[in-house]
Amino acid sequence: xxxxxxxxxxxxxxVEAVKGVDITVEAGEIVGFLGPNGAGKTTTxxxxxxxxxxxxxxxxxxxxxxxxxxREVRRRIGYVAQGSALLPSAPLKAELExxxxxxxLGRREAAARIADxxxxxxxxxxxxxxxxxxxxxQRRRFDIAFALLHDPxxxxxxxxxxxxxxxSRANLWDHIRALRAERGMTVFLTTHYLDEADALCxxxxxxxxxxxxxxGTPAELKAGGRTLDDVFLDIxxxxxxxxxxx
Amino acid sequence: xxxxxxxxxxxxxxxxxxQRVGIVFGxxxxxxxxxxxxxxxxxxxxxxxLVPGLMIQLGLxxxxxxxxxxxxxxxxxxxxxxxVTPASRLALLLGRVLNxxxxxxVQLMLLLVVAFxxxxxxxxxxxxxxxxxxVVLGVSLAALSYAIALxxxxxxxxxxxxxxxxxxxxxxxxxxxxxxxxxxxxxxxxVSPFRxxxxxxxxLFHGRYLTGTVAAGVAVTAVFAVFGLAVGTRVFNRxxx
Numbered sequence: 001x002x003x004x005x006x007x008x009x010x011x012x013x014x015v016e017a018v019k020g021v022d023i024t025v026e027a028g029e030i031v032g033f034l035g036p037n038g039a040g041k042t043t044t045x046x047x048x049x050x051x052x053x054x055x056x057x058x059x060x061x062x063x064x065x066x067x068x069x070x071r072e073v074r075r076r077i078g079y080v081a082q083g084s085a086l087l088p089s090a091p092l093k094a095e096l097e098x099x100x101x102x103x104x105l106g107r108r109e110a111a112a113r114i115a116d117x118x119x120x121x122x123x124x125x126x127x128x129x130x131x132x133x134x135x136x137x138q139r140r141r142f143d144i145a146f147a148l149l150h151d152p153x154x155x156x157x158x159x160x161x162x163x164x165x166x167x168s169r170a171n172l173w174d175h176i177r178a179l180r181a182e183r184g185m186t187v188f189l190t191t192h193y194l195d196e197a198d199a200l201c202x203x204x205x206x207x208x209x210x211x212x213x214x215x216g217t218p219a220e221l222k223a224g225g226r227t228l229d230d231v232f233l234d235i236x237x238x239x240x241x242x243x244x245x246x
Numbered sequence: 247x248x249x250x251x252x253x254x255x256x257x258x259x260x261x262x263x264x265q266r267v268g269i270v271f272g273x274x275x276x277x278x279x280x281x282x283x284x285x286x287x288x289x290x291x292x293x294x295x296l297v298p299g300l301m302i303q304l305g306l307x308x309x310x311x312x313x314x315x316x317x318x319x320x321x322x323x324x325x326x327x328x329x330v331t332p333a334s335r336l337a338l339l340l341g342r343v344l345n346x347x348x349x350x351x352v353q354l355m356l357l358l359v360v361a362f363x364x365x366x367x368x369x370x371x372x373x374x375x376x377x378x379x380x381v382v383l384g385v386s387l388a389a390l391s392y393a394i395a396l397x398x399x400x401x402x403x404x405x406x407x408x409x410x411x412x413x414x415x416x417x418x419x420x421x422x423x424x425x426x427x428x429x430x431x432x433x434x435x436x437v438s439p440f441r442x443x444x445x446x447x448x449x450l451f452h453g454r455y456l457t458g459t460v461a462a463g464v465a466v467t468a469v470f471a472v473f474g475l476a477v478g479t480r481v482f483n484r485x486x487x
């Protein structure tokens with residue numbers, strides 16, 4: 001579903017955010033992409049979702065070349081960015097209809113898909129409201145709803161549970177698991193919650209200073225009775241990081 | 247691309263119509279000038295001279311700040327949500343710009359209805375051609391406004407644009423023809439494209455269609471439209487915009 005080779009991004013000013021990463025994600029997997037702030041997670045995700053053009057390297061996402069066929073890639077993926085992407089006072093129903101139609105759905109098809117996705121995410125009835133009156137968990141589920149309207153093969157989630165209470169996080173995990181179980185959807189996500197990565201993901205990739213520095217199943221990475229936190233800190237160090245790049 | 251443009255345009259109109267007060271509010275300044283300054287102006291000038299100036303003022307005030315919406319969409323991430331759909335990036339601009347055109351037409355109609363009530367008398371051909379020029383100028387400015395909003399510090403956008411608009415209005419000769427200005431000011435105003443468009447609309451409102459002034463106004467509007475849309479398209483296509 002995702003195959004990159006030596007994918008690299010250097011920003012104007014010479015900041016090398018991603019220094020040649022090779023990522024493989026198979027169809028139907030839930031893969032966690034971990035790393036400290038500024039490690040290159042979001043830049044990599046933005047390249048994989050066509051929002052940034054790689055400086056060099058190759059990538060195929062959902063069966064299409066990222067550089068040669070970005071629109072086909074966009075047709076087949078859903079992307080949930082860091083933080084909510086909802087306009088606080090925009091009626092959600094109209095925004096959902098717009099999004100669905102930009103994915104090429106007709107009016108009736110869009111209405112049916114919206115109803116289906118909202119039911120799946122337990123949001124039915126809330127679409128008549130505006131985001132400003134919803135809880136953080138509801139807003140995040142609406143973000144995911146927007147990304148699912150066109151029934152994508154792959155969903156890319158950038159820190160989907162940041163800022164949510166434990167109940168909302170657990171609820172979101174259930175929904176993510178259900179997407180894979182019911183639809184066979186591939187999920188590629190970043191998170192700073194290592195318990196979440198452990199509980200949710202089939203496989204983990206750890207990126208630091210723009211390079212993949214570890215890879216394996218949670219069980220493989222925790223070999224020897226260590227916690228994922230220990231493993232993460234051993235690999236990436238304990239020094240504080242600042243965000244760089246996009 | 248046409249379908250995406252239509253979808254975005256229809257959505258924009260729907261949102262705009264839900265904020266009808268905003269349309270009226272956007273036209274309030276020129277309306278105040280019309281009602282409170284117009285009667286004084288017409289003691290030595292004509293409505294046909296003043297109203298084109300107020301139309302240009304309306305176009306500048308209403309369209310220069312069009313980019314504010316996109317600033318907000320970028321800040322919330324809503325713009326990025328649209329940019330990961332297969333919709334053409336050009337459609338993301340054109341859908342907005344066409345919606346701006348509708349808003350401007352409605353505001354111009356409002357202004358003209360009040361102007362007619364006060365005494366404006368214009369030939370139909372001149373009226374239609376004048377509105378067309380102002381609308382094309384306005385949407386080009388809106389496209390430019392989006393481009394500026396996406397490239398500059400978002401905190402600075404609103405204060406910078408609202409400050410820039412004032413000299414542009416004054417230099418266009420909106421309130422008094424620049425032929426009355428001292429030579430240096432007259433020369434300076436020739437740098438502003440809006441002066442040429444305004445003078446063309448004044449000619450059109452007086453029923454003078456085939457003049458050099460009208461030709462210059464049409465040419466400047468066309469060049470400004472190509473420039474505004476080209477810059478807007480380039481910025482919307484750019485990564486990270």
